[in-house]
Amino acid sequence: MAATASALLPDPGRAALPASPAAPAGDAAGKHQWAFGVDATKCIGCLRCVEACKAENEVALDAHHFRTWVERYVYVEGVDEPRIDSQSDPVNIAASGSEQHYRFANRYQEEKVEKAFFVPKLCNHCTHPACVQVCPTGATFKTADGVVLIDHTYCIGCQYCVQACPYGARFFDVENRVTEKCTWCYHRITRGLLPACVEVCPVGARVFGDRNDKQSPISRFLAENRVEVLKPETGNAPNVFYVGIDKDVR
Amino acid sequence: MPKHVRRLILVLLGFGVLALTVRHFVVDRSFYRYGHYRADALAEIARDQPKFRGTAYCQSCHGAEYDAWAHSPHNRADGGGIVKCEVCHGPGAGRDPGHDYIHAATGPVHPQNLHLAVPTDTRALCSVCHEQIVGRPAQQRQIVIGDHAGAQQCSLCHDVHAPSRLKGAIAVASLAGSAAAGQRKSAACIACHGPAGVSAAGLLGPTLAGQNRAYLAAALAAYKSGARKNPIMLGVASSLSSTDIEDVASWFSSQKCAVAPGGAEQLAAARKAGAAMCANCHGANGVPRSDAWPSLLGQSGDYLKGALRSYASADRSHIVMSTLARGLDDAAIERVAAWYSTAACKRGREDE
Amino acid sequence: MHPDFTAAPYIGYVYPNETVFPWGVLIVVYPYLTGLVAGAFTVSSLYQVFGLERLRPVAHFALLTSLCCMIFVPTPLLLHLGHPERAFNAVFTPHWTSAMAMFGYFAGFYVLLLMVETWFVFRPHIVHEAQQRAGPLGWFYRLLSLGSYDLSAEALRIDAKWILTLAIIGIPAAHGLHGYVGFLFGSLKSREWWSSDLMPVIFLFSAIISGVSLLTVLYVLSCRLRRIPVDADCVKGLGYTVWGFLMFTLLLEGVEFGSLVYKGREGIDMILLFVRTRLIIPFFVLQIGVGAVTPILILSYLFWRGTAGRKLVAGVTLSALLILLNVIMMRFNVVIGGQEISKTGVGLLSYPWVFLGKEGVFAAASVLVAPMLLLLMMVRLFPPWHESEPPRAL
Numbered sequence: 001m002a003a004t005a006s007a008l009l010p011d012p013g014r015a016a017l018p019a020s021p022a023a024p025a026g027d028a029a030g031k032h033q034w035a036f037g038v039d040a041t042k043c044i045g046c047l048r049c050v051e052a053c054k055a056e057n058e059v060a061l062d063a064h065h066f067r068t069w070v071e072r073y074v075y076v077e078g079v080d081e082p083r084i085d086s087q088s089d090p091v092n093i094a095a096s097g098s099e100q101h102y103r104f105a106n107r108y109q110e111e112k113v114e115k116a117f118f119v120p121k122l123c124n125h126c127t128h129p130a131c132v133q134v135c136p137t138g139a140t141f142k143t144a145d146g147v148v149l150i151d152h153t154y155c156i157g158c159q160y161c162v163q164a165c166p167y168g169a170r171f172f173d174v175e176n177r178v179t180e181k182c183t184w185c186y187h188r189i190t191r192g193l194l195p196a197c198v199e200v201c202p203v204g205a206r207v208f209g210d211r212n213d214k215q216s217p218i219s220r221f222l223a224e225n226r227v228e229v230l231k232p233e234t235g236n237a238p239n240v241f242y243v244g245i246d247k248d249v250r
Numbered sequence: 251m252p253k254h255v256r257r258l259i260l261v262l263l264g265f266g267v268l269a270l271t272v273r274h275f276v277v278d279r280s281f282y283r284y285g286h287y288r289a290d291a292l293a294e295i296a297r298d299q300p301k302f303r304g305t306a307y308c309q310s311c312h313g314a315e316y317d318a319w320a321h322s323p324h325n326r327a328d329g330g331g332i333v334k335c336e337v338c339h340g341p342g343a344g345r346d347p348g349h350d351y352i353h354a355a356t357g358p359v360h361p362q363n364l365h366l367a368v369p370t371d372t373r374a375l376c377s378v379c380h381e382q383i384v385g386r387p388a389q390q391r392q393i394v395i396g397d398h399a400g401a402q403q404c405s406l407c408h409d410v411h412a413p414s415r416l417k418g419a420i421a422v423a424s425l426a427g428s429a430a431a432g433q434r435k436s437a438a439c440i441a442c443h444g445p446a447g448v449s450a451a452g453l454l455g456p457t458l459a460g461q462n463r464a465y466l467a468a469a470l471a472a473y474k475s476g477a478r479k480n481p482i483m484l485g486v487a488s489s490l491s492s493t494d495i496e497d498v499a500s501w502f503s504s505q506k507c508a509v510a511p512g513g514a515e516q517l518a519a520a521r522k523a524g525a526a527m528c529a530n531c532h533g534a535n536g537v538p539r540s541d542a543w544p545s546l547l548g549q550s551g552d553y554l555k556g557a558l559r560s561y562a563s564a565d566r567s568h569i570v571m572s573t574l575a576r577g578l579d580d581a582a583i584e585r586v587a588a589w590y591s592t593a594a595c596k597r598g599r600e601d602e
Numbered sequence: 603m604h605p606d607f608t609a610a611p612y613i614g615y616v617y618p619n620e621t622v623f624p625w626g627v628l629i630v631v632y633p634y635l636t637g638l639v640a641g642a643f644t645v646s647s648l649y650q651v652f653g654l655e656r657l658r659p660v661a662h663f664a665l666l667t668s669l670c671c672m673i674f675v676p677t678p679l680l681l682h683l684g685h686p687e688r689a690f691n692a693v694f695t696p697h698w699t700s701a702m703a704m705f706g707y708f709a710g711f712y713v714l715l716l717m718v719e720t721w722f723v724f725r726p727h728i729v730h731e732a733q734q735r736a737g738p739l740g741w742f743y744r745l746l747s748l749g750s751y752d753l754s755a756e757a758l759r760i761d762a763k764w765i766l767t768l769a770i771i772g773i774p775a776a777h778g779l780h781g782y783v784g785f786l787f788g789s790l791k792s793r794e795w796w797s798s799d800l801m802p803v804i805f806l807f808s809a810i811i812s813g814v815s816l817l818t819v820l821y822v823l824s825c826r827l828r829r830i831p832v833d834a835d836c837v838k839g840l841g842y843t844v845w846g847f848l849m850f851t852l853l854l855e856g857v858e859f860g861s862l863v864y865k866g867r868e869g870i871d872m873i874l875l876f877v878r879t880r881l882i883i884p885f886f887v888l889q890i891g892v893g894a895v896t897p898i899l900i901l902s903y904l905f906w907r908g909t910a911g912r913k914l915v916a917g918v919t920l921s922a923l924l925i926l927l928n929v930i931m932m933r934f935n936v937v938i939g940g941q942e943i944s945k946t947g948v949g950l951l952s953y954p955w956v957f958l959g960k961e962g963v964f965a966a967a968s969v970l971v972a973p974m975l976l977l978l979m980m981v982r983l984f985p986p987w988h989e990s991e992p993p994r995a996l
Contacts, residue, residue, distance in 0.1 A: 044390045046379040048337050055341050056301045064609050066618045072385045084615035084948065108384045116385035121617075130791060136692035136702035141287035151291035154278075156691055157684015159624035160702050166792040168617025168945050172624060174606040177684030187298035196302050196341075202324075202333045202379060203390065234791045250615070250946040252757045254725070254750035255764070258718065261748070273694045286697055 032145040034184060034239075036195075037207035037221040038120050041244035045070055045118035047087050047102040049197035049206065056185060056196035061100040063088040065171045067182040068122035068197055072104060073246060077112040082248050119249050120205060122197070123148065123169040123182035124230065124238030131161035131170060131181075140179070146239060147186055152178045166234050184208070299357065303342030308335040311361070315411045322412035338375060338410075339366045372404040376413075397526035401577055407530075407570050416531075418570035419542035422464045424496060432501025435494050438486070447502040448548060448595050454482070457548035457595050459505035465544040466499035478566060507547050507595035511537040523589035524582055527574070535593045548595025554587035608956055614872065614949035623941050623953060627966040628678040630933045633783045633805060634812065635675050635973070637929060640780040641813010642668035643716070643772055648843065650769035656839030660821045662723055662986035667817060668776075669716045670977040675709060678969050681960045701786040708779045715775055719768040721746070722761050724984040729753055742983075780809045787936060794869050794947075795940040800858045807851040812929035814844040815922035820977075822919050828987070832915050841918040844925060845901040852894050855932070869947025876943055876950055885935050893928025897921035 053068045054061060066088070073082040085092060087102040095105030108116070125148045132140050132148060139155035142148050155178035162170045162179055173180040185195035189208070193199070198206040209216030218241075221227075227241035230249070242249075283289035309316040316335075319325055324333035336342060343359045358364035369375045373395070382392035393399070399406075409415040436447075439458070444450055447458035458466065472478040474487035474495075490498065512520070512534025520526055520534045528546075532538050536546035546554065560566040561575035578586065609621045642664045648654045649661035657664075680686040693710065696703035721728070729751045732743040781802040787793075788801025798804075818840045825832040863870070877885070897920075903909075904917045938953045956962045981987075 041387060042389075044379055044386045045383070048378070052302065052337075052341070055345060058345055064607065064618065064621045069618045071615075074384055081948070084946075086615070086618050088618040088621070103378050104383055104385070106381060106383045113384050117387070118385050133699045134702065134790075135697055136700040136706070137688075138281070138286040138288075138695050138697045139691070141285055143292060144284065149291065149295055151288050151295075153294075154288055154291070154688070154691055155685065156688045158679075158682070158702060159684075160700070160786075162619075162624040163941075164790050164792055166945060168619050171619040172607075172622065172684065179684075183295065185300075187296050188300045188302075190296040191300065193300055193302075193304070196300075199302050199304070200334060200337045202331050202337060204327065204332070236791075250617075250948065252750070252752055252760055254748050254752060254757070255760060257748040257750065258721075262714070262718075276690070277694050281695055286695070 031212070033211040034125070034146045034189060035209065035211045035218045035222075036122070036125070036184065036240040037218050037225075037227070037243070038240060039205050039207065039221075039225075039243045040117055040119045040249075042203045043070065043118040043120055043205040044203055045072055045104045046202065047104065048200045048202065049120060050087055050102050052196040052200040053182070056188075057183070059180070060173065060175065063093050063099040065173070065180070067169075067180065068120065070104075071119045071121060071249075072116065073119065073248065074108050074116040075114045076108070077114050082246075083108070084248075084250070115246075117244070117246070119242070119245055120197075121167070121169075121230075122240060123165075123184075124167060124236070124240040125182075125184060127237035127239060128235060130164040130166065130234070130236055134160045134164040136160065147184050147189075148181075149183055149186060150179060150181065152176060152180075155179055166231050166236065167238075299343060301341035301343040301345070301357075302336050304336075305334050307342050308339075318409065318411035318415075323414050324412075333379075338369055342366070372408075372410060373399065373402070376404040376408075394526075397521055398530060400527040400574070402527075402574065406573055416542065418568055420462055420464045420468070420544065422541065424464070424467060426463060427493060427496030427498070427500040429497070429500040429504045432497035432499070435490075436498050436501055439498070442482070446505045446597060448505070448507075448597055449550070451550065456550070456553045457507075458502040459595050459597065460507040460545055460547065461503055462538075462541055462544045463499045463503035464541070466502055467495050470495045470499065505597065507537075507545075507597065509535065509537055509547055509593065509596060511535070511539050520589060524585045525589045528586060528590070532590070536590045537593075546590045547593055549591060551587040551591035554590055555583055558583050558587065608954040610951040610954045612944070612949055612951040614944065615946050616944040616949035616951055617946060620941075620944055620946075620949075620951060623938075623951070625682070625937055625941065626953075626956065626961045627934075627938075627963055628682045628961055628969070630930070630937045631966045631969050632675070632678040632682075633780070633809075633937075634930055634933050635671050635678065635969070636780050636783055637805070637809030637812045637933075638671045638816050638973075639668050639675060639712075639716075639813070640776040640806070640809040641811065641815075642671065642817055643776040643813070644810050645814055645817050645840070645843070647769050647773050647776075650765060651773065654839060656835050659833045659836045659987075660817055660840070662988070663821065663824070663981070664813075664817050665716070665720050665723060666980050666984060666986050667820065667973075667977060668813070669720050670973040670980055672709075672713050672716055673976060674969060674973045677972070678966065681965060681969070701782050701789060704782050705779075708775070708782060712772075712775050712779045715768055715772050719765060719772065720984070722765045722768070724986075725761060726753055726758070727984060777806055781806045787940070792945055793940050793943065794862065794867060794873060795943050796936065798858050798861070800854055800861075804851065804854045804858060807847055807854060808929050808932050811844050811847045811851055811925050814840055814847070815925040815929075818844070818919060818922035819926070820974075822915060824981075824987075832912075834911055834914055837915050837918050838910075841901055841904070841914070841921070844918075844922065845898070845905070848894065848898060848901075848925060852890075852898070855890075855894075869943075872947055872950060873943055876939070880942065880950070880952075881935065881939065884931055884939070889928055889931035889935060893924050893931055897924045897928070900924075 047070055050066065050069055053059065057067060059065055059067055069086050069088070071084055071086045073084055075082050085107075087093075087096075087104065091107065092103065092105045093099055096103045125142075125146060129142055129148050132142055136158065137154055137156055139151045140148065140161055141151070157172065157177045157179065159172055159179060162172060170179055170181040172178075185193070188195060194208055198208045207217045207221045209218035211219055211222070213219060221243075222241060225243045227243055228245065229238040229241060231238075278288045278290065280289035281287070284292075305316065319335070324331060326332070343357055344364045345357070360366045377395050379390070380392055382394050386392055404410075407416050407418070409417065439447070439455075442453055442455035443458050444453055444455075447461075449455055449457040469478065470487050470490060471492075473480055473483040474490070476484065487495075512529070516534040517526070517529055520529045531543040532546050536549070538545055557566070558575045558578065561568060561571045562578070564572065607622045610623055612621065645657055646661050646664040646668065649657040680689060683689060692703050693706040696706060698704075725747075728743050728746045732740065732747040733751060735743055784802035784805030787796040787805075788798050790796050818837060821840070822832055822837065863874070900917050900921045904914055909917065942951050942953055944951060957964055959965070
């Protein structure tokens, strides 16, 4: 990222960023009710979302810390259980060539594959989040507009929330020594932008919006599809709604 | 109560008071305002600067590329794909490795102090979405990289901002001439190119029947100008006016070889012959799917080999063929030429 | 990029974030330490509250042991925390739904209780030393005496009342302190290996046996060091205690494991694979075979035969050592084992052993050794031995 003598370059002021809301976002109590949708029938496993999230949120560039990831399920003929891998599988890391960029390796070409698909995963921002329940300090919390956030200046780094999350969405940021997870790009959505992963998805597999707005993409997604959630038996009531997943999706 | 018990209780109470006092000064004022958390955290988190700026941000300076993209298949929601600028070029504001990421209020921003990456390895980048891998839904356009692109970069043939625009495609620049007039004017061509442009073994020239009209016209013009070097053709083309060239080209292109573009079986066979990449433009059996490309149907193996070698040696030059031909070794040229020379031009009902 | 983490290898499929274990050997040592606290306190209470005269030789020593361990209980946690300087956030703004927030208050209350009870128990000694000692040590005792040298019969009677009250309150306090650790694991929905209503009880009972065993070993050791004969009757009392609690602990662990297997919820296949392969040595051999069944057999035999004297002491001490192994293995198999079973239910990770650094084995071992060193110092400052004193009048 070398600085150039580009102070003379024009500043695209016309497309300037919307300002951060003047009032703290919590004042908009109940004004929005954010939710997320995933259409797994569309996902092509390009992993642009994973890379975009890492760029947008400055997540550690290695294969062990992800705010969002993609899983691939492959059903080989004659085998009941699917073969599951994600971008951090060593085979896929070898295909991408480094831990900082991600791609799925071209596997299973020699096998007779009956069915295969990709499933993007991220924090579900549950209505009854187990992680918030177990946080000893109140560093992680659910906002009035439905996002589960972490106060990085208050977290003590005990990692109890990492244990409590049934979905493996949380992790420990070794550099800042606090826990981290997907925030639905809170700094973007409060400016009227989309989360980075939704912004870059080329096939529209990720959907985001405000359930209070009946015309928002997510409201239409929920109205037009039969949706399900991951691990409903936990009682966490996730707010990421899936279309097109299978019985074996974990 | 004994003195020591009294004092113990005082010590414990004092400790309690101290703890509460410390708590009062340490706990943030905004805690408990909205719930069991520090309310100020919301605004702090929301203050982070977005890195991805959106396509409108790029448009303000990169209008030409934006326009190309906006009309391309990469900007078609109903077609199943919107590939925004920052997907390939990275975010408009970058990671700032030296900065505390928490509430990164500043960081390098393009164009002020951040170079955006211009991807050079398009093969690695484009195939991230377009490589045919298990699990990708059928509606996604996918290729087997080795077959489709050989060892080449995607940007060799595809305009990166409007990928359906292919480089080196033949543009129909002129109006068609008169085929009847062309027939009269092409009497002399029969000696080398065969009757009605269907060449045979022993004849000097390649088959012209059913060939792409614009390609023929461009070839004659190139011979005439000396851009393509051939002493015989130089002499022939020099005597032709531009009207003549159009007429002759129309005549030969109207002599359709009654052969359809190859299907899946022939594509598989072409793949085995190492001609999968050629088939993208020239078709599985030499009959291309569109007028953007010249036909290879009915050409002899020798002619094809010669053509490839001239591209490789820069005798002939074409934005795509030059690079492709240089990427083929002798054995590959032999195989590809052998494949395409197996299909012959069968004349339709127009002949005789 | 300096990776401050060690990634764990795995088989099957695990969530990408699971390859870094959140809790390591420090979190194995932590419940072990709190367990020793609760167990040692139980011994003290058996004497103070339930009047088990047999345990008189170790009663005050048990209190000191409990206190020394309790002082070091926060250490593994502080070493583990990402921001130990913010540790008091959990005390200033405790999130009451969190078992971990409860820790701040349980522990704080309990350490105060222990300190006060110890103070009352050793007050005669403190007062005596305050009046006799010179120099900084003298100041130390004078400070502790709170400026009162009252050792009258009335004062001592009131002291005894306080001791009894604190000992009674201390029983549920100690059990709450350690029971919540079990609840911390047992209340989670995310890990089948941990999620059980029996967890608090199992942790508690295994805590008691660890504390009693530690006391047995330390008492015998201290007698050797002081070159006095071991009170075999006291050791027999400790043996009875640990025997009874051990059998119940084994029953509880068996029920919990059996329940898990019987219910056979989703993910059980991977758990059973884990049990059949990885867990053979740590669980079946060390925790159950060597650490539980063997001491039960030894103790049963000793009591059935009516063994006495040196043979009894040797047998009970050996059993105590094995039980200490049982309990550390139990903590290890729960904490580490639970994280080795992936939340996906179709993957198994392998704990990456780290030796150096603040989360390494050496750090954890030091945390276990430190209370013993403190205890060595404490028994000098507050001698708990009173074989020469007449038995307490009931």
